[in-house]
Amino acid sequence: MAGPVAGPAGGLGPLRERLRAAAEEFAGPDDALPEILSGMVEDVDRALAEELEIFPVCHHSPASALAMARRLAEKRPRVIYLELPEDLAPLLEELRNCRLPVALQAFATELDGFPADWAPLSVVAPLTEASAEYQAIAYALDTPDVELVLVDRSADHVLQWREREDAPDADPAADGEGRESEEAAGLHGDAFGVGVGRLRPGFAELEAHLLHHGKVRHWSEWWDQYVEQPLAGADYRTYRQAMVMIGSLFRRLRPERGARLAVDEDRERYMWTRIREHLASSGTDPATALHVCGAFHAASRVEQFGLASEAEPFPIPERTGTAWRYGLIPSSHSAIEAQFGLAPGAVSLAAATWSRTLTAERLTPFRLAGQRTGRKKPKAAKRAAAPPAGGAGEAGGDRLTPFLDRPPVPGALDEDELRGWCVDLVRLARRNGYLASTADAIAVFETSVLLAGLRGRARPTPYDFEDAAVTCIEKDTVPGKRDVRRLCGMLLGGDRIGTVGYDALPPLARDVLDRLEPLGLNLTARTQQRALLDLANRPELRPCSDLLWMLRRLLGDVVRPVMGDRALGGRAIQESWDLALGREQRALVQLGYEGVTVEQVLEQRLRRAVREPDATAATALKAVEEALLYLGPGRLVDDLGSRAVALLAAERTVDQAPLVLRRIRRLLAYYRTTEAGPPHWAETFVTTGYAHYCTLLPTAFTDEEVGARQVAAMLGFLFGLEGFALALGCDRAQLELAVRQCHPVEPDRTALLWAAEHRLDLLPLPALRERCAELLANPLVVRAFPRYVSGFVQALEPVPSLAPFVVEQLSGAFGRLPDAVLLPWLPRLIMTLRREAAELLPVLVREAGRTFPGALPALDALVPPWEAPPATAPARATPVAGPAGGLLAAHPAACEAWTAVLDLPVEWARAAPSAGPAGALVAAHPATAEALAGVLAG
Incomplete structure (x- = not known):
C-alpha cells in the first residue's frame, strides 16, 4: 500500500475543488455546504492515506461482503483488526459447529457495577454469511499464520457507556447499539445489538429528505437502490472511496455535541489504541494488516486516528466486577432486521442478492471448514478474482470522480x-x-x-x-x-434461522440433550416435538420426566405438559409433553450460563429467591415445595425451611397470610404421609406462626390496610393448626387473650370476631343468632348486612362449621326483608361476596344444596331446620330400663350437652332420671343407646 499522499487533498484535490465551486454557486460562499462537501473529500483522502489499510463496511451489506472477499483473495493480509467486542474472540472457533445466522452473546445475571434493575444483561453481535465481518473471520480462521484481532470495546464497556435514557439530540436509529423491542425478534431476547459499520443518517430530517426524493418508503430500500446496487460490481478503490465518503457525509451531518457522538468517538479512540498496542507488541508490518471497521468510523477525526498520530493513548477504563458468560445463540433475518431498525425482509433480500451475485460471477466466498450453510454450493465456482491491474488497494487514483460523474446504468428488465x-x-x-x-x-x-x-x-x-x-x-x-x-x-429470501451445533452448546445444554435421548426425538429440530411417556410400562423414562418438570420450572413454555401433573406425594402413570427446545434454543443456551446441570441451576435459583430483599415466608414455603417436587428431600429443603421460619418471625405485616396458610397446610399434609413425619423446621414454623399471629391479631382487626381475607387466614392458621401447635407446647390461653383484645369497627371484621369467639366457646350459637337478628331488624344497619355476611363467609376458612349458620342468615334475610330494602341490597351483596369471598362461595352452595330440596314442589312444604319445632317424645311412666338408663343417670352433664347441641330444653325429672327430652331421645333410639352403653362398659 502506498504511503501518505502529498498535499492536503491528495489525489482527490480536483474533486474537492469541483464540489466547493458547485456548493458556492448553489448555496453561496458563506453557507456551510461548501465546507461540508470539501470536508468529505478531506476525510476520504485522510482514510486512504493511512499507513494501515482501512476497509470501510456496512452492516450486513452484500456489496461490502463481495468487496471483502475480493480484497482478501488479492491482498492476503496476515493480521486483521476487526470491529467486534474484544471479549467475544474465544467464541469465533465455535462458529464451525453452527449454521448461520447466529449471534455471539455476552450474558450476565449477577451485576456488580451496574444498576440492579438492568439485569439480566445481554449483548449480541449477529453474523450472517452475507456480511463482511464473517468473510474476514472465515478467512482468518482457515488460513494458516493469519491472526484475527478484535479491537472494539468489550461487552462490559458497551454497557458502561450506555446512556440510561436516550440523549435528546440523538436519533435511536443512528446508534451503533439498539435495544430490541420487536416481538418478531425474540431470538435475541432483550439484548443490545452490536454491529459493524451501521450507516444511517444522524437525524430524522435528513433521512426523511432522502426517502422522499428517492421515492422509497424505508431506509433499507434507499440504501439498496442507491448504494448496494451501484457498488456491487464496482472495483475495490471505487467501493472504498465511496463508502468513506458516505460515512463522512453522515458524520458531518450529525449533531456535533451529543452523547451518542461522544460514545462513537470513544469507540474509535479505543480501537486505535488497541491496534497500536498490538502492532507494538507483535512487530507486525502495517502493510500486511487490514483494519475492518464501519464506514462511519473510517471517516474519524479523533486525535488518535492513524498510526502516525502522536496523541496519547486513550485511557481504557477498567471493567466492572460483573461476571460475564459467553456463548452462541441462534439468530434469524427477522431478528436482525428488528434489532437494527431495518425494513422487514431487508436481510433476507440481501442474502438473496449475495447468493445471486455469487452464482452470476461464479465466486466462492470464504466459509469456515466444516460449517453447515443450509444451501448448496455453486457448481464450478472459483475463488474471487483479483482486481484489475493498477493496484486495487493503492491509495492514489481518483476513482470517486468518475463514479459520481457517471449516471447509474439502468439494469435491463429481466x-x-x-x-x-x-x-x-x-x-x-x-x-x-x-x-x-x-x-x-x-x-x-x-x-x-x-x-x-x-x-x-x-x-x-x-x-x-x-x-x-x-x-x-x-x-x-x-x-x-x-x-x-x-x-x-x-x-x-425467507426468514433463515440459524442453529447452534451440539459441540458449540454449553455443558448444561448438552447434558439436557443427552439425558432426553431415551425419548427418541429430534430435539434440535425447529418444529415442536410431542413426547409420550408411559411411565408404568417404561420406568426407565422416569428420569426424563423429572428433567422435563425441572425444565418446565426454569424455561416456562419451552417444555409444556399436555397430560400429567406433578404434586406433592403424587406419582404420574402417563405423561405427554410438547417440546420446543430446538425452536427456543436461545433460552436453553442462556440457562447454560448459570450452571453445569439443571439441578445446580434450580438449587441456585431457589436459594437466591429466599435471600432476595423482598423475600417473604410465603416465598420461602413455595421454594420448599418446589425443592420437594423437583429435587426431593434433603439438606436444601431443610435450609429453605429454616429460612422460612426466620422470614415469618421477621414479618411485621400479614399481607401474605393466605399464601402462608395454604402452603403450610399442603406441606404438612404431605409430611403426614411420610414415615418420618414433619421435620423439625415445620414444627418450628407452626409454633413460631402460632405465637406470631396471636401477637399481630389485635392490630390486624383494626388496621385499615389489612383486608378481611388476611385476618381470616390468620384465624385459619391459629384454629386449623391449633391441635398441632398445642401438641408442640403452645398455650391456648394466648389465643383466647388475643381474641378478647380485638375490637374491630368494620362490619366484616366484626363478623370474623364473632366467629372466632364462637369457635372459642365464648359466644354460643343462640347468642350469635340473636345478634344477627338484631342487625336485620335495625333499619340503620341493614344496608351494611352484606359486609357482615362477607365476614361470615370469610370465617368459613377458620370455622367451617358455620356454613349452616351462614345459609340460615341468608335465607332469613331473603325471607324477612321487604322488596324495597332487598332489591337495592341484593346487588351489593353479590358484588361484595364476589370480590371478597369468591373462593369460599362453593362451600355455601354445597351447604345450601344439602339444606334445600332439589325439586320445586317440595320447596313449598319445606320447614327449614332452624325453624323446626323441638321434637317431642311420648311420655313414659317408667324410666328407661337397662344400661342406657343407668348411663343417663350417671352422666347427666353429657346429656345436657347433647340436648344443647340439638337446641332442646333440658328438663330433668329427678324421680325418673331418664325422663324429659333426653329420656325421650333414648326411648326413640334404644338401639343406639344400648350400643353406646355397651362400648363404654366394655
Whole structure:
C-alpha cells in the first residue's frame, strides 16, 4: 500500500475543488455546504492515506461482503483488526459447529457495577454469511499464520457507556447499539445489538429528505437502490472511496455535541489504541494488516486516528466486577432486521442478492471448514478474482470522480425473473387461502413494471414487486395468518434461522440433550416435538420426566405438559409433553450460563429467591415445595425451611397470610404421609406462626390496610393448626387473650370476631343468632348486612362449621326483608361476596344444596331446620330400663350437652332420671343407646 499522499487533498484535490465551486454557486460562499462537501473529500483522502489499510463496511451489506472477499483473495493480509467486542474472540472457533445466522452473546445475571434493575444483561453481535465481518473471520480462521484481532470495546464497556435514557439530540436509529423491542425478534431476547459499520443518517430530517426524493418508503430500500446496487460490481478503490465518503457525509451531518457522538468517538479512540498496542507488541508490518471497521468510523477525526498520530493513548477504563458468560445463540433475518431498525425482509433480500451475485460471477466466498450453510454450493465456482491491474488497494487514483460523474446504468428488465416471481407468488398465495389466479400474476407483473417506471427505475426492485403484489392480490382481508408482504418475504429470501451445533452448546445444554435421548426425538429440530411417556410400562423414562418438570420450572413454555401433573406425594402413570427446545434454543443456551446441570441451576435459583430483599415466608414455603417436587428431600429443603421460619418471625405485616396458610397446610399434609413425619423446621414454623399471629391479631382487626381475607387466614392458621401447635407446647390461653383484645369497627371484621369467639366457646350459637337478628331488624344497619355476611363467609376458612349458620342468615334475610330494602341490597351483596369471598362461595352452595330440596314442589312444604319445632317424645311412666338408663343417670352433664347441641330444653325429672327430652331421645333410639352403653362398659 502506498504511503501518505502529498498535499492536503491528495489525489482527490480536483474533486474537492469541483464540489466547493458547485456548493458556492448553489448555496453561496458563506453557507456551510461548501465546507461540508470539501470536508468529505478531506476525510476520504485522510482514510486512504493511512499507513494501515482501512476497509470501510456496512452492516450486513452484500456489496461490502463481495468487496471483502475480493480484497482478501488479492491482498492476503496476515493480521486483521476487526470491529467486534474484544471479549467475544474465544467464541469465533465455535462458529464451525453452527449454521448461520447466529449471534455471539455476552450474558450476565449477577451485576456488580451496574444498576440492579438492568439485569439480566445481554449483548449480541449477529453474523450472517452475507456480511463482511464473517468473510474476514472465515478467512482468518482457515488460513494458516493469519491472526484475527478484535479491537472494539468489550461487552462490559458497551454497557458502561450506555446512556440510561436516550440523549435528546440523538436519533435511536443512528446508534451503533439498539435495544430490541420487536416481538418478531425474540431470538435475541432483550439484548443490545452490536454491529459493524451501521450507516444511517444522524437525524430524522435528513433521512426523511432522502426517502422522499428517492421515492422509497424505508431506509433499507434507499440504501439498496442507491448504494448496494451501484457498488456491487464496482472495483475495490471505487467501493472504498465511496463508502468513506458516505460515512463522512453522515458524520458531518450529525449533531456535533451529543452523547451518542461522544460514545462513537470513544469507540474509535479505543480501537486505535488497541491496534497500536498490538502492532507494538507483535512487530507486525502495517502493510500486511487490514483494519475492518464501519464506514462511519473510517471517516474519524479523533486525535488518535492513524498510526502516525502522536496523541496519547486513550485511557481504557477498567471493567466492572460483573461476571460475564459467553456463548452462541441462534439468530434469524427477522431478528436482525428488528434489532437494527431495518425494513422487514431487508436481510433476507440481501442474502438473496449475495447468493445471486455469487452464482452470476461464479465466486466462492470464504466459509469456515466444516460449517453447515443450509444451501448448496455453486457448481464450478472459483475463488474471487483479483482486481484489475493498477493496484486495487493503492491509495492514489481518483476513482470517486468518475463514479459520481457517471449516471447509474439502468439494469435491463429481466422478464424471466420477474415472471417467475409472479407465478411463484400466486402459487404460494393460493396455498395460503387467497383466491389468486393467472390474471393476478399478470397484474402483478404489469404493476411492478409500472411502479418501477413511476419511481424512475428501469428494473423493478423486490420492493416494487412487493407493493404490486399487495395491490393486486391482497384485497380487503387476509384469509390466513400470512399477509402478502410476508409471502413476498418467504418467496424472495425467507426468514433463515440459524442453529447452534451440539459441540458449540454449553455443558448444561448438552447434558439436557443427552439425558432426553431415551425419548427418541429430534430435539434440535425447529418444529415442536410431542413426547409420550408411559411411565408404568417404561420406568426407565422416569428420569426424563423429572428433567422435563425441572425444565418446565426454569424455561416456562419451552417444555409444556399436555397430560400429567406433578404434586406433592403424587406419582404420574402417563405423561405427554410438547417440546420446543430446538425452536427456543436461545433460552436453553442462556440457562447454560448459570450452571453445569439443571439441578445446580434450580438449587441456585431457589436459594437466591429466599435471600432476595423482598423475600417473604410465603416465598420461602413455595421454594420448599418446589425443592420437594423437583429435587426431593434433603439438606436444601431443610435450609429453605429454616429460612422460612426466620422470614415469618421477621414479618411485621400479614399481607401474605393466605399464601402462608395454604402452603403450610399442603406441606404438612404431605409430611403426614411420610414415615418420618414433619421435620423439625415445620414444627418450628407452626409454633413460631402460632405465637406470631396471636401477637399481630389485635392490630390486624383494626388496621385499615389489612383486608378481611388476611385476618381470616390468620384465624385459619391459629384454629386449623391449633391441635398441632398445642401438641408442640403452645398455650391456648394466648389465643383466647388475643381474641378478647380485638375490637374491630368494620362490619366484616366484626363478623370474623364473632366467629372466632364462637369457635372459642365464648359466644354460643343462640347468642350469635340473636345478634344477627338484631342487625336485620335495625333499619340503620341493614344496608351494611352484606359486609357482615362477607365476614361470615370469610370465617368459613377458620370455622367451617358455620356454613349452616351462614345459609340460615341468608335465607332469613331473603325471607324477612321487604322488596324495597332487598332489591337495592341484593346487588351489593353479590358484588361484595364476589370480590371478597369468591373462593369460599362453593362451600355455601354445597351447604345450601344439602339444606334445600332439589325439586320445586317440595320447596313449598319445606320447614327449614332452624325453624323446626323441638321434637317431642311420648311420655313414659317408667324410666328407661337397662344400661342406657343407668348411663343417663350417671352422666347427666353429657346429656345436657347433647340436648344443647340439638337446641332442646333440658328438663330433668329427678324421680325418673331418664325422663324429659333426653329420656325421650333414648326411648326413640334404644338401639343406639344400648350400643353406646355397651362400648363404654366394655
